[in-house]
Structure formats: structure tokens, C-alpha cells
Amino acid sequence: MAIQSPSLDMTTAAAPAPVARPATRSYWQQVGRRLRRDPVTLVCGGILLLIVLAALGAPWLGLADPYKTSMLRRLYPIGSPNFPLGTDELGRDMLSRLIYGGRLSLFMGVTPVICALLIGGALGITAGFMGGRVNMLIMRIMDVFYAFPSVLLAISLSGAMGAGAENTLLALTLVFIPPICRVSESVTTQVRGFDFVDAARASGAGTLTIVRVHVLGNVLGPILVYATSLISVAIILAAGLSFLGLGVKPPEPEWGLMLNTLRQAIYVNPLLAALPGVMIFITSICFNLMSDGLRAAMDVKA
Amino acid sequence: MDSVLPVTDRGGPVQPLLLAKGLRKHFPIPGGLLGRTTKVVRAVDDLSLSVAKGETLGVVGESGCGKSTVARLLMRLIRPDKGTMVLDGDPVDEPHGITLNELRRQVQMVFQDSYASLNPRLTIVETLAFAPRAHGLAGAEAKARSRDLLAKVGLDPNNFADRYPHELSGGQRQRVNIARALALRPRLVILDEAVSALDKSVEAQVLNMLVDLKEEFGLTYIFISHDLNVVQYLSDRVMVMYLGKIVEIGAVEAIYGDPQHPYTRALLSARPSMDPRRRTREAPIQGDPPNPIDPPSGCRFRTRCPFAEDVCGKAEPLLTDTGAQEVACHMRIRGSGHTRAP
Numbered sequence: 256m257a258i259q260s261p262s263l264d265m266t267t268a269a270a271p272a273p274v275a276r277p278a279t280r281s282y283w284q285q286v287g288r289r290l291r292r293d294p295v296t297l298v299c300g301g302i303l304l305l306i307v308l309a310a311l312g313a314p315w316l317g318l319a320d321p322y323k324t325s326m327l328r329r330l331y332p333i334g335s336p337n338f339p340l341g342t343d344e345l346g347r348d349m350l351s352r353l354i355y356g357g358r359l360s361l362f363m364g365v366t367p368v369i370c371a372l373l374i375g376g377a378l379g380i381t382a383g384f385m386g387g388r389v390n391m392l393i394m395r396i397m398d399v400f401y402a403f404p405s406v407l408l409a410i411s412l413s414g415a416m417g418a419g420a421e422n423t424l425l426a427l428t429l430v431f432i433p434p435i436c437r438v439s440e441s442v443t444t445q446v447r448g449f450d451f452v453d454a455a456r457a458s459g460a461g462t463l464t465i466v467r468v469h470v471l472g473n474v475l476g477p478i479l480v481y482a483t484s485l486i487s488v489a490i491i492l493a494a495g496l497s498f499l500g501l502g503v504k505p506p507e508p509e510w511g512l513m514l515n516t517l518r519q520a521i522y523v524n525p526l527l528a529a530l531p532g533v534m535i536f537i538t539s540i541c542f543n544l545m546s547d548g549l550r551a552a553m554d555v556k557a
Numbered sequence: 558m559d560s561v562l563p564v565t566d567r568g569g570p571v572q573p574l575l576l577a578k579g580l581r582k583h584f585p586i587p588g589g590l591l592g593r594t595t596k597v598v599r600a601v602d603d604l605s606l607s608v609a610k611g612e613t614l615g616v617v618g619e620s621g622c623g624k625s626t627v628a629r630l631l632m633r634l635i636r637p638d639k640g641t642m643v644l645d646g647d648p649v650d651e652p653h654g655i656t657l658n659e660l661r662r663q664v665q666m667v668f669q670d671s672y673a674s675l676n677p678r679l680t681i682v683e684t685l686a687f688a689p690r691a692h693g694l695a696g697a698e699a700k701a702r703s704r705d706l707l708a709k710v711g712l713d714p715n716n717f718a719d720r721y722p723h724e725l726s727g728g729q730r731q732r733v734n735i736a737r738a739l740a741l742r743p744r745l746v747i748l749d750e751a752v753s754a755l756d757k758s759v760e761a762q763v764l765n766m767l768v769d770l771k772e773e774f775g776l777t778y779i780f781i782s783h784d785l786n787v788v789q790y791l792s793d794r795v796m797v798m799y800l801g802k803i804v805e806i807g808a809v810e811a812i813y814g815d816p817q818h819p820y821t822r823a824l825l826s827a828r829p830s831m832d833p834r835r836r837t838r839e840a841p842i843q844g845d846p847p848n849p850i851d852p853p854s855g856c857r858f859r860t861r862c863p864f865a866e867d868v869c870g871k872a873e874p875l876l877t878d879t880g881a882q883e884v885a886c887h888m889r890i891r892g893s894g895h896t897r898a899p
Binding site: 281321453455468471472 | 629632634657658661662663665668670673675676677678679684687688692704721734737740741765
């Protein structure tokens with residue numbers, strides 16, 4: 256007989272010495288702690304914060320009017336007196352336009368991702384948790400969207416609906432729903448296979464309660480990380496649509512549009528013409544590195 | 558809400574706590590054109606069993622013989638293709654019976670993988686309070702009950718309540734899982750390989766605790782394991798499964814003392830022995846169980862049975878009472894046509 260050791264009775268386990276144990280940190284506290292120790296993520300976060308704050312607070316920064324044109328001071332080079340970043344092809348202050356341009360560019364980058372996160376995430380979690388026919392229906396519809404390259408889809412949607420910021424937002428949201436849906440579905444399918452979900456079902460809890468308590472907490476992290484990495488794509492796509500004349504209309508300051516209109520100046524003042532591109536580059540790479548850091552920080556075992 | 562109070566006995570001590578009749582689960586294998594299923598895995602085939610109040614029913618068998626599927630069927634975590642269940646006189650999921658929710662309050666389960674069965678994002682006390690809260694108990698009350706339960710399974714609530722699963726050892730986690738199964742005050746607890754993943758000393762502690770808890774809460778156990786020694790220690794009756802069917806069922810003394818089915822005998826003689834004089838010299842049965850997608854005709858064990866004859870391939874042996882136990886073997890059925898039949 257295997258079990259007859261009287262020494263292994265309950266008292267050994269039931270009465271642990273009252274040791275002071277380190278305070279337990281919740282998962283998100285641990286993630287926060289790891290993020291604070293990651294210099295790259297911190298720097299990227301700092302730069303993004305700066306860009307966002309500057310864009311939001313642009314009217315109070317004492318900048319020149321971003322719409323005020325002047326035929327006399329066209330294409331001043333970088334470093335000119337009163338115009339630290341020069342002027343554009345219509346004589347407007349570049350610094351002011353770049354900072355104001357961040358408003359639209361960031362808005363166009365973040366909003367569609369948030370909308371797509373809500374819609375695509377809900378669809379994906381539903382598909383993953385329900386499985387079977389529901390999953391099949393939702394995911395096959397997403398596959399149809401997948402058949403088109405995202406840039407082409409965005410261009411054709413914007414083209415069909417006409418230029419304008421609202422239509423660009425709508426087009427970009429539609430473009431980002433399928434990938435977010437697919438990621439949400441695969442994470443949820445994985446989590447649903449764990450015994451703790453079965454244990455929750457065995458306790459007689461309703462589906463919504465199980466999703467809220469046991470599924471969301473485990474799938475939100477990876478979905479958020481993925482969505483963060485999409486923001487940079489959205490910024491570039493939005494800028495691209497504006498560049499093609501399908502997005503924001505002039506004279507609104509927007510990085511993609513600025514890049515387009517400064518195109519003619521590329522032989523006169525190439526550095527100046529590149530500035531909006533530099534802003535797009537910095538912002539999107541910061542978002543990408545942030546999402547990388549976030550993923551690393553969330554990759555805590557348990 | 559009274560649903561979080563213990564359920565009182567209704568049918569008296571003689572009425573079985575759980576009766577299952579003709580349970581069948583075939584898992585479809587999608588493969589054909591347009592996802593049409595052409596083949597099925599016969600995980601559990603027309604299985605009937607009854608569990609008496611207060612007993613421990615051990616379930617043994619090789620990997621893949623359908624032990625865990627039976628557990629999940631009894632909990633209705635998966636829907637049976639066929640078959641009925643009766644819980645203390647009340648049919649389950651039928652017009653005049655009890656709902657699945659009610660079944661799941663009275664029948665609870667402990668899973669094998671102590672880690673995967675705890676949500677990594679919830680503290681221990683949150684995990685334990687989930688089920689009572691889902692049944693309408695107030696938050697503070699549910700937490701208080703959870704702390705009581707922790708103490709009952711030998712974990713100091715002050716030390717463990719606010720920890721996360723990854724901060725616990727395997728044995729501690731399995732204690733938490735047992736506490737969770739008890740949180741709704743069930744009458745029947747299904748232990749699906751609940752101690753198999755623990756190391757031997759911890760396993761012994763947890764088993765002793767299970768015995769104590771059974772006494773204290775008046776529980777009935779279905780104890781699923783591939784460890785024959787543990788099953789012998791814990792069970793009152795034992796059920797031996799092979800490829801989704803019961804081959805032998807009876808009192809633990811009868812099964813271990815006088816096994817009737819050749820498969821049961823093979824299983825028992827495959828046990829490692831501490832006594833060098835009784836060491837097993839050759840494998841009693843060879844090979845793997847046949848594929849459950851296409852099980853052998855007649856008796857499913859005949860492909861590995863040393864006594865197989867023509868009749869074994871033609872007719873399926875039904876469970877037959879031999880006095881101390883029930884056996885599904887042509888050698889024990891009177892007039893079956895087998896040369897060794899009585």
C-alpha cells in the first residue's frame with residue numbers, strides 16, 4: 256500500500272510558521288515595475304508624451320499662426336531667425352504647422368485603432384469564446400477583408416466615400432477591425448481551453464460573468480499590445496491617404512498632407528521637405544518600440 | 558438566496574446519489590468536404606453507472622480510455638450524445654427534473670492540472686469567492702467563506718488569501734482547487750486525476766485531507782486515477798474502463814482480490830511491486846489500446862486478450878453479475894459460446 260505514512264499528517268501543512276512574506280504585487284503592478292526599468296520604453300514614452308502634450312497645448316505655446324501665408328518668405332531654410340524650422344511653400348511657419356499637424360495626425364492614428372479595438376476585440380472574443388459556427392461565421396467574414404492589402408482597402412474605401420477626415424477615419428477603422436479580431440480570437444480560443452474556464456462553467460456562472468472575470472483579464476493584455484503596434488501603421492496610412500489627396504483637405508496642417516505639398520520643394524530645400532516625414536517616422540517608431548516594451552513587460556510568467 | 562446553502566438529502570440513504578444511464582459521447586473528427594464529419598472518436602459508449610451516497614467510486618483505466626470524458630459528462634461540461642442522468646431522484650436537464658445549474662451546484666470537480674485550473678490573474682480568495690458570488694452571495698460573505706475553506710484545506714488564510722497562483726507550490730494549488738470545489742457545498746465531488754501530478758509525499762498529505770474532508774462535509778467521491786494503489790486506498794467500489802466501456806465494476810476487495818476480467822488482471826499485475834520475489838518479469842499485455850475511432854467488433858479487448866476466441870469478435874459481452882462484481886467478459890457469461898464459459 257502506498258499511503259500509510261502517519262508522519263505525513265495534516266499538521267505539517269496546516270500550521271506554517273508565521274513568516275513575514277513579501278507583499279504580493281498584482282499583475283499590473285508587476286508590469287508597471289518592469290516598464291519603469293526599461294529605458295527604451297521610457298524614452299519612447301517620454302517623446303510621445305512630449306508630442307501629444309505639444310499638439311494638445313499648441314494654441315497656448317505662443318506659436319505663429321499655422322494658416323498665415325506670406326508670398327515674401329516662402330521656403331526659408333531651417334534655422335532662419337523667427338522661423339526655427341523654416342517656412343513652407345506658402346510661407347507658413349513650419350514649427351507651428353508641425354506641432355498643430357500632430358493634432359490631426361495623432362487623432363487620425365489613434366481613433367481608428369481605438370474604434371477597431373472595441374469592435375474587432377468584441378467580435379474576436381465572441382468568436383473565440385463561442386467557437387463552432389459563430390466562430391466560423393465571424394472569422395470567414397474577416398477573411399474576406401483580409402483578401403485585400405490594407406493600403407489598397409483603405410484607398411479604395413476612402414476613394415469610394417470621398418475625401419475628408421471622417422471618411423478616412425471610417426476607412427481606417429474598417430481596415431483595422433480584421434487583424435484585431437483575428438488576434439483577439441486566437442488569444443481567446445487559447446484561454447478558453449484552460450481548465451479554469453471549465454471550472455468556472457462548472458460553478459454554474461453565466462457566460463457573461465465568465466467572460467468578464469476569467470477571459471477579459473487574460474486576453475486584454477496581448478490585444479492591447481497588438482493594438483499599440485497598429486497605431487504607427489494607422490498614422491502612416493492616414494498620412495498616406497492625405498498625401499494622395501484622399502484624407503485631410505488643405506489648408507489643414509497634417510503631416511501626410513504637408514509632405515505632399517512640400518514635395519515640389521524637394522530640390523530647393525530637401526531638409527525642409529523631409530521634416531513632416533521625420534515627425535511621422537519618430538512618432539510611429541516610438542509607438543512600435545512602446546508596444547515592444549509593453550509586450551516584454553507583460554510577459555511575466557503568470 | 559438559499560442556493561448557497563448545503564442541500565439536504567432527499568431520497569434517503571438507499572437511493573443512489575447519482576444514476577447515469579446509457580451515457581454516450583462520440584467526438585466528431587472534422588475532415589470531410591466542407592467540414593462534414595466522416596469519423597468519430599468513440600470516447601464513451603453506452604456507459605451506465607450508479608454512485609451510492611457517501612461512497613467513493615474509483616475509476617481506473619489506461620490513458621485515453623474515456624475516464625476524463627466520463628467526468629466531464631457527469632458535470633455536463635460536455636453534452637452527451639445520448640443518455641440520462643438522475644441526481645438523488647431528480648432527472649437532470651429534463652422537464653420535471655433539475656436544471657444544469659442545480660446539477661453543477663451539487664456536483665463539483667477537481668481538475669488534474671493544478672496550474673491551468675486557476676486563473677493566473679485572480680488572487681486565491683477571488684478564485685474561491687467566484688462561484689458563491691455567481692450564485693448570489695454577497696462579496697464580503699463570499700470572501701469570509703473562502704477564508705474558512707482555505708483553513709479547511711490546511712492553508713493559513715492570512716498567509717495565502719491574497720496570493721496569486723504562481724506563488725504557490727503544486728500541492729498548495731491543488732488544495733486551493735479542492736477548496737474551490739467545496740465552495741458551493743456540493744454533495745458529489747469528481748476528482749479527475751486530482752493527485753496524479755503531485756509528488757508522493759504531497760500526494761499522501763492531500764489524500765489524507767480528502768478523507769478528512771469527506772467525513773466532515775458528508776461527501777461522495779468519484780475518484781479517477783491511473784494509480785491503482787491510490788484507488789485501492791481511497792475507494793469503496795472500483796470501476797475499470799477500457800476504450801470507453803466498463804469492463805468490470807465492483808467492491809474494491811473483489812476487484813483487487815479476485816479480478817475476473819483479463820484486462821483487470823493485466824492492469825493489477827502490471828503494478829510495480831515493492832517485493833522483489835513478486836516482481837513482474839514480463840509485460841502482461843502488449844501494445845497500445847486500439848484506435849477508438851474504429852474499435853474492434855464484439856469485445857473491445859479481444860485484440861490484446863490472451864483468451865480471445867471467435868465469439869469475442871462476434872458478440873459484445875454485456876456486464877454480468879458474478880456475485881461480488883459485474884464483469885463484461887464472455888468467459889464469465891453462462892452459455893456465451895466461449896470454451897471457458899461456465
